[in-house]
Amino acid sequence: MTDIDGNNAALDKMLAGLAQDDPMPSDGLMGRVLADAAAVQATVSVQRHSVRAIDRRKASARWGGWSDLFGHGPAKAGLGTAAIAGVLLGFLQPTPVASMAAAVWSTETAGSVDLLPGIDDFMAEG
Amino acid sequence: MALDALSTAPDEALLVLFANGDPDAARLLAGRHLRRVLGYAQRLLAGDRTEAEDVAQEVMLRLWRIAPDWRPGEAQVSTWLYRVTTNLCSDRIRSRRRRGTTLDVHEMTDLSDDRLSAAQAMIEADRMTALAGALDRLPDRQRQAVVLRHIEGFGNPEIAHIMDMSVEAVESLTARGKRALTAILAGQRKALGYEEGDDYDRY
Numbered sequence: 001m002t003d004i005d006g007n008n009a010a011l012d013k014m015l016a017g018l019a020q021d022d023p024m025p026s027d028g029l030m031g032r033v034l035a036d037a038a039a040v041q042a043t044v045s046v047q048r049h050s051v052r053a054i055d056r057r058k059a060s061a062r063w064g065g066w067s068d069l070f071g072h073g074p075a076k077a078g079l080g081t082a083a084i085a086g087v088l089l090g091f092l093q094p095t096p097v098a099s100m101a102a103a104v105w106s107t108e109t110a111g112s113v114d115l116l117p118g119i120d121d122f123m124a125e126g
Numbered sequence: 127m128a129l130d131a132l133s134t135a136p137d138e139a140l141l142v143l144f145a146n147g148d149p150d151a152a153r154l155l156a157g158r159h160l161r162r163v164l165g166y167a168q169r170l171l172a173g174d175r176t177e178a179e180d181v182a183q184e185v186m187l188r189l190w191r192i193a194p195d196w197r198p199g200e201a202q203v204s205t206w207l208y209r210v211t212t213n214l215c216s217d218r219i220r221s222r223r224r225r226g227t228t229l230d231v232h233e234m235t236d237l238s239d240d241r242l243s244a245a246q247a248m249i250e251a252d253r254m255t256a257l258a259g260a261l262d263r264l265p266d267r268q269r270q271a272v273v274l275r276h277i278e279g280f281g282n283p284e285i286a287h288i289m290d291m292s293v294e295a296v297e298s299l300t301a302r303g304k305r306a307l308t309a310i311l312a313g314q315r316k317a318l319g320y321e322e323g324d325d326y327d328r329y
Contacts, residue, residue, distance in 0.1 A: 022165030
């Protein structure tokens with residue numbers, strides 16, 4: 001048993017001795033490895049550039065036709081502003097409009113319009 | 127990024143930087159890992175330095191190629207490198223066997239340590255060469271397990287990941303490999319300078 005343990009310990013020691021013997025890479029090997037790295041980096045960079053260019057072309061082809069209908073730069077900005085203003089007017093209570101109508105036509109305008117008058121009965125009955 | 131700041135960055139961060147085109151990331155990764163990959167490949171290939179350099183270059187090339195797709199947290203870079211090295215060396219050994227060529231066991235150690243006398247250095251070198259030769263006589267998987275455990279210093283779970291097997295299988299392979307090594311070396315005790323009745327550890 002002692003002999004086996006001794007041999008095991010000796011073997012471990014010898015194997016550990018081999019661990020200290022990792023050879024230093026030669027300058028030639030290091031040079032080849034770094035040259036490979038540079039080549040791969042260049043390829044990756046080119047591929048990324050190509051993918052971005054393709055994405056831009058695809059996006060342009062997909063939306064370009066519709067976009068051209070509305071014109072360019074300032075025309076699109078104006079269209080956007082008008083759209084936002086329209087949405088706001090739809091949501092907000094246009095008080096100045098009501099007071100202006102009263103002044104011009106001398107009539108009272110409704111403060112709000114009940115679009116579903118029948119629903120009050122259902123709500124009251126639970 | 128400054129090289130000093132990069133030098134403490136983890137491997138995964140360096141891979142990301144490499145994929146983003148940082149020229150220093152490759153130099154640092156190669157500096158950290160190439161020597162161990164080369165040493166491991168040389169051990170698995172019975173000391174053939176030329177073939178080990180080819181394998182080491184191929185392993186690093188695969189690392190550069192996978193860098194843009196590397197998934198953080200999935201594997202350690204060092205473990206991945208050992209796994210690829212193991213597979214490439216196994217392929218080469220199989221290929222050689224099919225061709226019927228054998229490997230020469232080269233000198234695997236340079237013991238020009240001033241503390242050793244010339245005679246001791248020769249004996250030590252003979253022992254290390256014998257050990258390398260004995261390792262080469264082990265079945266491939268046993269050799270890989272013994273080298274990873276006792277020379278490269280990995281734990282059994284990491285070896286299981288590298289060799290794609292269970293921890294129990296690794297333990298079994300390592301134990302069988304060491305028994306086989308002991309048996310092979312026991313037959314060479316006299317040639318290696320051991321007297322009858324000596325333990326290896328008397329040295």
